[in-house]
Amino acid sequence: MQVDLNKLKTFYTLAKAESYTVCAQRLCLTQSAVSHAIRKLEADLGFDLVDRAGRRFRLTREGEFLLRRCAGIFDRINDTLDTLATGRGHRISITLGAPVELGSSVLIKGMAPFLTRHPHIHVDFFLDPYLLDPLIADDLDIIVDCIPHVHESLVCVPLMREEYVVIATRSYVADRRIQTIADLSRCSLLSFDKDLLWWKNLINALAGKADFGCDTVIRISSVRGIINAALTSMGVGFVPRYTVFKELESGQLIELFPETGVLNDQINIYLKKRNFEKPPFPDLIHHIQSLRLH
Numbered sequence: 001m002q003v004d005l006n007k008l009k010t011f012y013t014l015a016k017a018e019s020y021t022v023c024a025q026r027l028c029l030t031q032s033a034v035s036h037a038i039r040k041l042e043a044d045l046g047f048d049l050v051d052r053a054g055r056r057f058r059l060t061r062e063g064e065f066l067l068r069r070c071a072g073i074f075d076r077i078n079d080t081l082d083t084l085a086t087g088r089g090h091r092i093s094i095t096l097g098a099p100v101e102l103g104s105s106v107l108i109k110g111m112a113p114f115l116t117r118h119p120h121i122h123v124d125f126f127l128d129p130y131l132l133d134p135l136i137a138d139d140l141d142i143i144v145d146c147i148p149h150v151h152e153s154l155v156c157v158p159l160m161r162e163e164y165v166v167i168a169t170r171s172y173v174a175d176r177r178i179q180t181i182a183d184l185s186r187c188s189l190l191s192f193d194k195d196l197l198w199w200k201n202l203i204n205a206l207a208g209k210a211d212f213g214c215d216t217v218i219r220i221s222s223v224r225g226i227i228n229a230a231l232t233s234m235g236v237g238f239v240p241r242y243t244v245f246k247e248l249e250s251g252q253l254i255e256l257f258p259e260t261g262v263l264n265d266q267i268n269i270y271l272k273k274r275n276f277e278k279p280p281f282p283d284l285i286h287h288i289q290s291l292r293l294h
Helices: 005-017 020-027 033-045 063-089 100-110 111-117 134-136 171-178 181-186 197-206 223-231 240-249 282-292
Strands: 092-098 120-127 140-146 154-162 164-168 188-191 217-221 237-240 255-256 265-272
Touching: 005 033, 005 063, 020 033, 092 100, 092 265, 092 282, 100 111, 100 120, 100 140, 100 223, 100 240, 111 120, 111 282, 134 140, 134 265, 140 282, 154 282, 164 171, 164 197, 164 223, 164 240, 171 255, 188 197, 188 223, 188 237, 197 237, 223 237, 223 240, 237 240, 265 282
Parallel strands: 092 120, 092 140, 188 217
Antiparallel strands: 140 265, 154 265, 164 237, 164 255
């Protein structure tokens, strides 16, 4: 049986995307072209690959079997092409994903030395809160994330514990006479949300050992926005320590309640198992580990 490899690649992309629209976008085709390719492949094979009975995208049993086999085939093809490109000094493109603040404050700022040492490597950055699905779909090659991910195709490389700090200007602390946690009741708290879920690592660390509350919560939907608001004495912020290194060292902001032992999140590096030992990923992982994140 002879099967058109392009149609097989279309099926593989569709099966991973679980969407005709997304598949068409990734392959730069129209949705009708994708649908036609799948119908033609099914006709060539003599059985259905997509279960069209329900409203949600589903593969048939034969489609699931073909997807598993295709994954191995296209992974080996990609590995072969990458090896040939590396051996001939061709340019290698990597897309690195990270949350917005971590990506802009640390990864982008620290990537220049790596790119200088590896002039044949091109790195694009995808900064977004939601990184797992693009990584699984191979839209991203590697991610750095504080959200734990468990998936059979991924390798997790522990990076660091993400430390959080309570911040304010000296003038705001003096004006509001802040000495204890309870004094925050006289303050405006800067938070991603009105319910203070953003502050959970501090609140959970207190575990009832100190009163915590406030009359005013100012909702700001970015870490950099919270930092800038704190710098203008708008209120008290709660942010990852790595985002305010400069402000703390210069004295523009001070850390409040360092003795509370704020709970930390784990930051990890995630990438596909098939890429873990393949150049240039070990070098990139080592470089990310060398960056100043704490």
